[in-house]
Amino acid sequence: MKRAIRENLAIWITAGLCVVVWLAVQLSGLRLCAVQTGSMEPAIPTYSLCLVTTRVDYDELAVGDIVVYTRASDGRQIIHRVVELTSGGAVTKGDANHSDDGVSVTPDNLYARYIAHIPGGARVSNAVLSPAGLAVLCLLAAALFLPELAGRRRRKRG
Numbered sequence: 001m002k003r004a005i006r007e008n009l010a011i012w013i014t015a016g017l018c019v020v021v022w023l024a025v026q027l028s029g030l031r032l033c034a035v036q037t038g039s040m041e042p043a044i045p046t047y048s049l050c051l052v053t054t055r056v057d058y059d060e061l062a063v064g065d066i067v068v069y070t071r072a073s074d075g076r077q078i079i080h081r082v083v084e085l086t087s088g089g090a091v092t093k094g095d096a097n098h099s100d101d102g103v104s105v106t107p108d109n110l111y112a113r114y115i116a117h118i119p120g121g122a123r124v125s126n127a128v129l130s131p132a133g134l135a136v137l138c139l140l141a142a143a144l145f146l147p148e149l150a151g152r153r154r155r156k157r158g
Contacts, residue, residue, distance in 0.1 A: 046096075047122040089105055
């Protein structure tokens with residue numbers, strides 16, 4: 001067992017780091033949201049990648065906050081600004097939109113609050129998460145580990 005761990009140390013370290021990063025992100029409440037439309041321009045440009053926190057209390061929302069909520073009609077996540085707070089819920093509106101969304105945010109469908117954004121970051125995210133992008137990631141991972149495995153085979157033969 002110790003030999004197997006020693007021989008695959010790079011793989012174990014990489015896997016361990018992935019688990020630590022994943023746990024840290026899950027526990028922090030930080031998430032990334034891709035903005036695919038221009039409804040929040042100029043504050044958040046189209047194809048921005050937004051950093052949001054899921055640690056948000058509905059009762060602490062204020063007019064002007066930018067929030068992410070799950071739209072009831074289709075289940076999509078929308079990032080818009082709170083323009084009014086009513087007894088029925090929060091009314092939101094995209095900065096570039098002419099009309100508001102109506103009462104769209106309630107305690108049940110509030111997902112996150114906006115923190116910051118990276119202009120153009122969603123283009124990278126979209127590319128990486130596409131089938132071709134995932135294939136490239138798999139090839140890169142293989143390119144990192146195959147030389148180690150091939151060297152191990154040569155050492156065993158030699």
